[in-house]
Amino acid sequence: xxxxxxxxxxxxxxxxxxxxxxxxxxxxxxxxxxxxxxxxxxxxxxxxxxxxxxxxxxxxxxxxxxxxxxxxxxxxxxxxxxxxxxxxxxxxxxxxxxxxxxxxxxxxxxxxxxxxxxxxxxxxxxxxxxxxxxxxxxxxxxxxxxxxxxxxxxxxxxxxxxxxxxxxxxxxxxxxxxxxxxxxxxxxxxxxxxxxxxxxxxxxxxxxxxxxxxxxxxxxxxxxxxxxxxxxxxxxxxxxxxxxxxxxxxxxxxxxxxxxxxxxxxxxxxxxxxxxxxxxxxxxxxxxxxxxxxxxxxxxxxxxxxxxxxxxxxxxxxxxxxxxxxxxxxxxxxxxxxxxxxxxxxxxxxxxxxxxxxxxxxxxxxxxxxxxxxxxxxxxxxxxxxxxxxxxxxxxxxxxxxxxxxxxxxxxxxxxxxxxxxxxxxxxxxxxxxxxxxxxxxxx
Amino acid sequence: xxxxxxxxxxxxxxxxxxxxxxxxxxxxxxxxxxxxxxxxxxxxxxxxxxxxxxxxxxxxxxxxxxxxxxxxxxxxxxxxxxxxxxxxxxxxxxxxxxxxxxxxxxxxxxxxxxxxxxxxxxxxxxxxxxxxxxxxxxxxxxxxxxxxxxxxxxxxxxxxxxxxxxxxxxxxxxxxxxxxxxxxxxxxxxxxxxxxxxxxxxxxxxxxxxxxxxxxxxxxxxxxxxxxxxxxxxxxxxxxxxxxxxxxxxxxxxxxxxxxxxxxxxxxxxxxxxxxxxxxxxxxxxxxxxxxxxxxxxxxxxxxxxxxxxxxxxxxxxxxxxxxxxxxxxxxxxxxxxxxxxxxxxxxxxxxxxxxxxxxxxxxxxxxxxxxxxxxxxxxxxxxxxxxxxxxxxxxxxxxxxxxxxxxxxxxxxxxxxxxxxxxxxxxxxxxxxxxxxxxxxxxxxxxxxxxxxxxxxxxxxxxxxxxxxxxxxxxxxxxxxxxxx
Numbered sequence: 001x002x003x004x005x006x007x008x009x010x011x012x013x014x015x016x017x018x019x020x021x022x023x024x025x026x027x028x029x030x031x032x033x034x035x036x037x038x039x040x041x042x043x044x045x046x047x048x049x050x051x052x053x054x055x056x057x058x059x060x061x062x063x064x065x066x067x068x069x070x071x072x073x074x075x076x077x078x079x080x081x082x083x084x085x086x087x088x089x090x091x092x093x094x095x096x097x098x099x100x101x102x103x104x105x106x107x108x109x110x111x112x113x114x115x116x117x118x119x120x121x122x123x124x125x126x127x128x129x130x131x132x133x134x135x136x137x138x139x140x141x142x143x144x145x146x147x148x149x150x151x152x153x154x155x156x157x158x159x160x161x162x163x164x165x166x167x168x169x170x171x172x173x174x175x176x177x178x179x180x181x182x183x184x185x186x187x188x189x190x191x192x193x194x195x196x197x198x199x200x201x202x203x204x205x206x207x208x209x210x211x212x213x214x215x216x217x218x219x220x221x222x223x224x225x226x227x228x229x230x231x232x233x234x235x236x237x238x239x240x241x242x243x244x245x246x247x248x249x250x251x252x253x254x255x256x257x258x259x260x261x262x263x264x265x266x267x268x269x270x271x272x273x274x275x276x277x278x279x280x281x282x283x284x285x286x287x288x289x290x291x292x293x294x295x296x297x298x299x300x301x302x303x304x305x306x307x308x309x310x311x312x313x314x315x316x317x318x319x320x321x322x323x324x325x326x327x328x329x330x331x332x333x334x335x336x337x338x339x340x341x342x343x344x345x346x347x348x349x350x351x352x353x354x355x356x357x358x359x360x361x362x363x364x365x366x367x368x369x370x371x372x373x374x375x376x377x378x379x380x381x382x383x384x385x386x387x388x389x390x391x392x393x394x395x396x397x398x399x400x401x402x403x404x405x406x407x408x409x410x411x412x413x414x415x416x417x418x419x420x421x422x423x424x425x426x427x428x429x430x431x432x433x434x435x436x437x438x439x440x441x442x443x444x
Numbered sequence: 445x446x447x448x449x450x451x452x453x454x455x456x457x458x459x460x461x462x463x464x465x466x467x468x469x470x471x472x473x474x475x476x477x478x479x480x481x482x483x484x485x486x487x488x489x490x491x492x493x494x495x496x497x498x499x500x501x502x503x504x505x506x507x508x509x510x511x512x513x514x515x516x517x518x519x520x521x522x523x524x525x526x527x528x529x530x531x532x533x534x535x536x537x538x539x540x541x542x543x544x545x546x547x548x549x550x551x552x553x554x555x556x557x558x559x560x561x562x563x564x565x566x567x568x569x570x571x572x573x574x575x576x577x578x579x580x581x582x583x584x585x586x587x588x589x590x591x592x593x594x595x596x597x598x599x600x601x602x603x604x605x606x607x608x609x610x611x612x613x614x615x616x617x618x619x620x621x622x623x624x625x626x627x628x629x630x631x632x633x634x635x636x637x638x639x640x641x642x643x644x645x646x647x648x649x650x651x652x653x654x655x656x657x658x659x660x661x662x663x664x665x666x667x668x669x670x671x672x673x674x675x676x677x678x679x680x681x682x683x684x685x686x687x688x689x690x691x692x693x694x695x696x697x698x699x700x701x702x703x704x705x706x707x708x709x710x711x712x713x714x715x716x717x718x719x720x721x722x723x724x725x726x727x728x729x730x731x732x733x734x735x736x737x738x739x740x741x742x743x744x745x746x747x748x749x750x751x752x753x754x755x756x757x758x759x760x761x762x763x764x765x766x767x768x769x770x771x772x773x774x775x776x777x778x779x780x781x782x783x784x785x786x787x788x789x790x791x792x793x794x795x796x797x798x799x800x801x802x803x804x805x806x807x808x809x810x811x812x813x814x815x816x817x818x819x820x821x822x823x824x825x826x827x828x829x830x831x832x833x834x835x836x837x838x839x840x841x842x843x844x845x846x847x848x849x850x851x852x853x854x855x856x857x858x859x860x861x862x863x864x865x866x867x868x869x870x871x872x873x874x875x876x877x878x879x880x881x882x883x884x885x886x887x888x889x890x891x892x893x894x895x896x897x898x899x900x901x902x903x904x905x906x907x908x909x910x911x912x913x914x915x916x917x918x919x920x921x922x923x924x925x926x927x928x929x930x
Contacts, residue, residue, distance in 0.1 A: 025620065025625075026621050033834075041513075041605060044622055044623050044624075045621050045622075046620070047619050304642040387689040
C-alpha cells in the first residue's frame with residue numbers, strides 16, 4: 001500500500017516504522033530539515049522536506065498513487081487542511097489527528113478523525129475497570145477482550161506447565177496467547193513452565209475475565225474507587241469527565257498550573273482539584289495518597305510521570321498508570337516496577353491500524369513493548385489449512401505464532417483445541433514479526 | 445540491541461555475496477564449455493571453492509540484529525575485497541594468468557570498471573575468461589550491493605546506507621520509498637539499455653560474443669575489450685558512434701534515464717549536472733578536434749572529430765576504450781584528456797572520477813568565497829539549478845576533493861619510488877583512482893600494466909577500490925575510531 005504521512009512527530013515516526021515493516025511504501029512529509037536527514041538514515045522510506053503545504057509536494061503525481069494519507073502534524077488545522085488537499089489531489093483515504101478541537105463534522109473530507117485523548121481515555125477507563133489487568137484491548141466491537149495480567153506470587157499456577165494448568169483450570173472461552181518474561185515475549189506451548197511475575201496476554205470474552213484473574217492469583221473481586229490523577233492537559237479533563245459520568249469513583253486531580261486548576265474546577269464538578277507540586281511527598285500524603293486504589297501520572301512530561309509514579313509506588317499505591325510518550329522508555333518500565341503504562345502514539349497508531357485494510361489483512365497492531373504482532377485477516381477459500389482441529393493445526397503453523405480468535409457469522413469465538421477454521425472466517429493471529437508473512441501465506 | 449559492530453551478521457551477508465560470485469561464474473563456465481576452450485576446469489574449481497566457502501560462512505554465522513552504520517561500511521568494504529579475491533580465482537586456476545597478484549589486479553580492475561589490464565595478448569585468452577572480464581565489469585558497474593538489495597531479502601533495514609555507499613555521487617535520491625524497489629528499477633534500466641546496445645552492435649557486424657562483451661564493458665564504463673587493439677580493431681565509424689553514444693548514456697545519471705523512460709521527457713534538460721556533463725563533453729571534443737586537425741595529426745576534420753569525440757567520451761566517462769593513441773596528439777589535447785580523467789561521469793552513473801556534480805560544487809564554492817571577499821556580510825547560498833546545496837554537503841564535497849587529490853599525489857609518489865617515471869606514475873595513479881583504465885606514459889592507451897612491480901599492482905588495485913567506493917567508505921574503515929568500542 002502507498003501511504004503518505006504528514007508530520008514526523010513521535011506518532012508519525014512510529015507509524016512510519018510499523019507500517020514500513022509491514023511492507024507498505026511510506027512517504028513522510030516533514031518540515032524540520034534536521035529531522036528529515038536523521039530519518040533518512042533510520043528508515044527505508046522516502047522523505048520530503050516541505051514547509052507547510054506546497055504546490056510542488058501536494059500534486060497529482062505523488063497523491064494519485066496514495067492509498068492512505070495520515071495527517072499527524074502537531075497543528076490540528078494543518079492536519080485538516082492537508083487532508084483536504086490530499087483528497088483533492090487524489091488520495092483515496094485520509095486520516096487526521098485532532099487534539100484540541102471538536103471538528104468531527106469535517107467528515108466529508110476526512111475518512112477518520114482520531115482524538116488521541118479519547119483513545120487514551122478509553123484505554124485508561126478499561127484499566128481502571130479491570131484493576132488486575134495491566135493492559136486492556138478491545139477486539140471485535142468490544143465483544144472480545146485482550147488483556148494482560150501479571151502472575152501473582154499467591155497463584156497456585158506458579159511452577160506448573162501450561163498443560164497442567166489447563167487441567168487445573170478447565171476454562172472455556174479463554175486462550176493464553178503470549179507470555180512475556182523480562183523483556184522477551186514467548187508464544188507459549190503446553191510445556192511452558194509458568195513463573196511468578198510472568199505477564200500473560202489472554203483473549204477472552206467479558207464474562208470470563210474474572211476466571212483469568214482468579215487463575216493468576218487475584219481474587220477477582222477487586223474494585224477501583226479512589227483515584228488520584230496528576231496532570232494538566234486535555235487528557236485529564238477527558239478522563240475526568242468520563243469517570244464522573246460513570247459515577248462511583250472518588251477522583252482527586254493534582255495540577256501545578258493554577259489556571260488549569262481553576263478550569264478543571266469549573267468543568268469537573270464532582271472531583272477534588274488540588275493545586276500543588278506532585279513531587280512533594282508531604283502534600284501527597286496529606287491528600288491521602290495511601291488510600292488510593294490508582295495513581296494516574298498523565299502529564300506531558302515522561303520523566304515527571306515516571307518519578308511521580310515511583311513516588312506513588314513508594315507510598316504504597318501499587319497500582320499506577322504512567323503516561324509515557326517516548327516508546328523507547330516502555331521496555332524499561334517493568335524493570336523499575338511500573339507495570340501499567342499508556343502511550344498516545346501507540347494508541348493512535350493502533351486506532352489507525354484498525355481502520356486500515358491491507359489486502360486481506362483487516363487490521364494489525366503491535367503488542368505494547370514486545371515484538372509480537374496481532375493481525376486479523378480473512379481466511380481464503382483455497383487455503384489448505386482449514387477444517388483441521390486447532391490442536392493439530394498448531395503443529396503446522398510456525399512455532400512463534402498462535403491463533404487467538406475466530407470470527408464466524410458475526411460471532412467471535414475464543415477457540416479451544418477442537419475448534420476448526422473454516423474458509424471465509426476472520427481470524428486473529430498473534431505472531432512474532434519474523435513469522436508473520438508465513439502465517440499470512442498459509443491462510444491468505 | 446544494536447551493537448556498534450556485529451561481526452557475525454557482517455560475515456553472514458558476506459557469505460551470501462561470495463555465494464553470489466560463485467553462482468555468477470556459471471555464466472563464463474557455460475561460454476567456456478560452448479567454445480570448448482581451456483579454461484573450463486579452472487572455472488569449475490573456482491566455482492566450487494566460491495560456493496563452498498560462501499555456504500560455510502553462512503552456516504557458521506547468523507544475522508543477529510539490525511545492521512549498524514559501521515556494519516554497513518564493513519559489508520561494502522570487505523564485500524568488494526572478497527569479490528575481487530574470488531573473482532580472481534578463474535584467471536588463476538585456469539592458468540591463463542600465472543601470478544595471483546596479476547589475477548587479483550585484473551579482477552579488481554574488472555569489478556571497479558577500471559579496465560586497466562596486465563594482459564599483453566588479450567586475444568590469446570580463452571573465451572570463457574574474456575567473457576568473465578566483461579561480466580565483472582557489468583556486475584561492478586551498477587554494483588553488487590545494489591544487485592543484492594534488489595534480489596536478496598537478507599539485507600533488510602540499513603539497506604539505504606549500503607545503497608548510498610555503492611551508488612556514486614554525494615547525495616543519493618531514492619526513486620521509490622523502498623530501497624529494494626529503487627535498486628530493482630536501476631538494474632532493470634541498466635539491463636534494458638545494455639540489451640539495446642547489444643542489438644545495435646550486432647547491426648554493425650560484430651559477432652554476438654563481442655557485442656555482449658563490449659556492451660557489458662560500455663554500460664559499466666569499464667573498458668575491457670576482447671581485442672588487443674580495443675575498439676580500433678573493428679575500425680568502423682558505425683561501431684564508434686554506437687559505443688560513443690552508449691558510453692555517454694552510461695556516464696549520465698541512471699535516475700534520469702528512468703524518469704525519461706517513464707515519460708518525463710524534460711528530465712534531462714531540467715538537470716543541471718546533466719547539462720554541465722554534456723557541455724564539458726562537447727566543449728572538450730570541440731577543442732581536441734580542432735587542435736588535432738590544425739596541427740596536422742589528422743588529415744580531415746571528420747577524422748579528427750571521429751577519434752576526438754570517441755576518446756573524449758571514453759576517458760570522460762572513465763570507460764577507457766581506445767580507437768586512437770592520444771599520446772600522439774597535441775599537448776593541449778593531452779592535458780584536456782588528463783583533466784577530464786579527474787572530472788569523470790555524473791553522480792548516479794556507472795562512471796568513475798570525482799563526478800561532475802562535485803566539480804560544479806567546488807567551483808561554485810570558490811566563486812562564492814570570492815564574492816564574500818567583496819561583501820563580507822553577504823549571505824550567498826550555493827545553488828545548483830533551483831536547489832540549494834546545504835553547507836554540510838558542500839563541506840563533505842570539499843573534503844572529498846581534497847582527499848581525492850591527496851590520494852592521487854600519494855599514489856603517484858609511491859609509484860615513482862617503485863621506479864616509474866613521473867608521467868607514468870601520475871597516469872597510473874589518476875587512471876586507477878578514477879577507474880579509467882588507460883593512463884599516460886608507459887601505461888598509455890596502447891600499453892598495459894604488466895611491467896609494474898607486484899607491490900605496485902596491489903597498491904593500484906586497492907586504489908581502484910577506494911576510487912570506486914568514493915574514498916570515504918574505505919578510508920573510514922581504516923581509521924582507529926572505527927574499531928574502537930566507544
